[in-house]
Amino acid sequence: MSLIGLDVGGTTMKAAISEDSETLVTESRPTDRTAPVDGILDFAAHLADRASALGSPARAAGLVVPGIVDEATGTAIHSANLGWRNVPMRELAQERLNIPVAVGHDVRTAGLAEAVLGAGHDTDNFVFMAIGTGIAAALIINNTPYAGAAGWSGEIGHVVVRPDGEDCACGNKGCLETYASAAAISRRYGENVPAEEVIARAEKDEEKAAQIWSDALDTLADGLTATALLLDPDLIVIGGGLAQAGETLLAPLEIRLVERLKFRPSPRLLLSTLNDAGVKGATILAQTTTPL
Amino acid sequence: MSLIGLDVGGTTMKAAISEDSETLVTESRPTDRTAPVDGILDFAAHLADRASALGSPARAAGLVVPGIVDEATGTAIHSANLGWRNVPMRELAQERLNIPVAVGHDVRTAGLAEAVLGAGHDTDNFVFMAIGTGIAAALIINNTPYAGAAGWSGEIGHVVVRPDGEDCACGNKGCLETYASAAAISRRYGENVPAEEVIARAEKDEEKAAQIWSDALDTLADGLTATALLLDPDLIVIGGGLAQAGETLLAPLEIRLVERLKFRPSPRLLLSTLNDAGVKGATILAQTTTPL
Known part of the structure; x- marks a missing residue:
């Protein structure tokens, strides 16, 4: 079973699928600025499909977004750049992927990666x-x-x-x-x-x-x-x-x-000596989820 | 059994003896600026005697001091005003009083009192x-x-x-x-x-x-x-x-x-609406100690 780590930036989304702390694949996509939430969910669903195709279905995902984030409820409260307000990101992603999802704030999650790995x-x-x-x-x-x-x-x-x-x-x-x-x-x-x-x-x-x-x-x-x-x-x-x-x-x-x-x-x-601290932190968040 | 709360200020030491969250007596003394540590220990010993005389021997004390304090070890690391460096305050007070003592920083302990009571x-x-x-x-x-x-x-x-x-x-x-x-x-x-x-x-x-x-x-x-x-x-x-x-x-x-x-x-x-937040916080610290 694998973990998905997805870091949503203002212009690029970066992601990794990993298993036992080893990265299987990395991918990136431009952030869809006209429909960012759909773009994120589509990319996450694609990553889940890809994990299955690799023979290591995803057991959880970590989603890292900019702006104001309530980690406890998994809500993306506000992003000036991506123009959203009170998006129940965790709920939406869990419905779409049918696996546990954790949602984190971009800089705090990069800090988490520094704390654990950096x-x-x-x-x-x-x-x-x-x-x-x-x-x-x-x-x-x-x-x-x-x-x-x-x-x-x-x-x-x-x-x-x-x-x-x-x-x-x-x-x-x-x-x-x-x-x-x-x-x-x-x-x-x-x-x-x-x-x-x-x-x-x-x-x-x-x-x-x-x-x-x-x-x-x-x-x-x-x-x-x-x-x-x-x-x-x-x-x-x-x-x-x-x-x-x-x-x-x-x-x-x-x-x-x-x-x-x-x-x-x-x-x-x-x-910092970490590359893609956001993706690494998102993967750590995925690890901390409990089964649905 | 009672608790002693003692707040050491730059000019005045204030204290209370309390039992079941009720104050039995309060006392204050000028801070001995020539021998502050001895002055604190003498005052604390006097308070313990007084608690016994009141028929409610002290079971623990909280000592609040200014400057830089390491709460974990109970060390008064530095005070510019009172001129000490690396005083093992908790150890000294425990030796003198023979009861558990907690040592706290003045402003942080006042903050603790605000959190609990204020x-x-x-x-x-x-x-x-x-x-x-x-x-x-x-x-x-x-x-x-x-x-x-x-x-x-x-x-x-x-x-x-x-x-x-x-x-x-x-x-x-x-x-x-x-x-x-x-x-x-x-x-x-x-x-x-x-x-x-x-x-x-x-x-x-x-x-x-x-x-x-x-x-x-x-x-x-x-x-x-x-x-x-x-x-x-x-x-x-x-x-x-x-x-x-x-x-x-x-x-x-x-x-x-x-x-x-x-x-x-x-x-x-x-x-703040608390009077003597330092003394109240010191008493809360005393409450959290474990028997020697």
Whole structure:
């Protein structure tokens, strides 16, 4: 019997079928932005068929979606990107597949994968921060991703680091995300230069790029300092597209964190080393389901 | 058999002896700042004698101390105010009293009292923020105060709300505590006017007082907004001396929180109604001990 792990992103759905922790196949499909829920269910049904065809019928599935998610009821409460509200995702998927389904939040589930398989496997209390188009975090507390009272935890990207700073899409000003996301780094530089190229130019001391990269590092350190003061994580794991910058990101960020945390030790800082943490986390969620 | 609850503050130690949730006596003593640990142990021993004299010998004690505390081992790791480092407080108290002793952190234990007896009794996920000489918070997560990885959680007073702002004693600039603690409100006004009088003058539209009070409210809202974005509490409970300001504090703070939380609902905001939450929390800790 196999497990299906399916990670729904804003543009791509990624999935794996695995058996005894071994991946049998991986697949991906563009996210159907006109009918995302149907697209997800169709893809999940296809994966279940494929698992059967491989001779290892799926016994459970994990479904990871963006936005606001209530893991307890398996409801996809809200996604600005995919335009849904209060979708009973678990119920729909269980009806369609006739196997148990767990539904998780994208960043929290990636954090779960880090806790079980990744950089956080040796600690029970850490923060996973994904830096990509936006910035969001998963709070791993007592070895479990903590959703908050209503599934809204981890919105570090909207912590204000520059009062009266640049406009954020959320309606506020000076949010971390407006300075330090990959999208923001590219937008602030202009000319459609992607973030990785801005960072490369900063490394070559191009003045404009260096300033933008320095702003990103400063504001990331500001946001993480607030997080460390509030939550006292043992470790901060950085994932998402910007983590590809590797030591170019980690080394200056570490210095800035230590500078800011005057009276307490700085948490350790590590890069994520997991590929497809969302799919891996979805598979872990599938594993935790109980038979229907 | 009775329980001893003892709350060690920077200037005063407060205690209660109680039986079946009823307080038999309360006592207080000035904190011995030259030999604080001996002073605490002497006071605790005196309370145990008194309990016996009342015909209800103490079966356990809860000891609440400021600074950095490791609840698991009962170690008072560090207190800048009382000048100790790595004091095995539980061990020392158990030796002296010969009954089980639990050791807790002052703000977290007050948060525990709020969770069990106070404003947070109807929810499992809330933040208790004490505003007094300093500002600190207890994070109540799944109905339990969360200490963080090493006992440093809840340092909201040192979240930077005004980058390059006023100097904080911690060595940083622009910490929440430098604008919004009772001590800061008084200091910023000058002339040794206490915070409550500054607030009263602000209510009468005295310009300087109004500006200082408005800064305090703005920065409190900034710190709580960051906390809400990260942790998604159901509720924020405000305690400490400044909570005496009542609706004068709560009403404008609520408006500011809603303004700042653009894309998510604002958590509920309540004032603490517990007297001596530290002593009450210490008594709850005593209740949770197991016989020696």
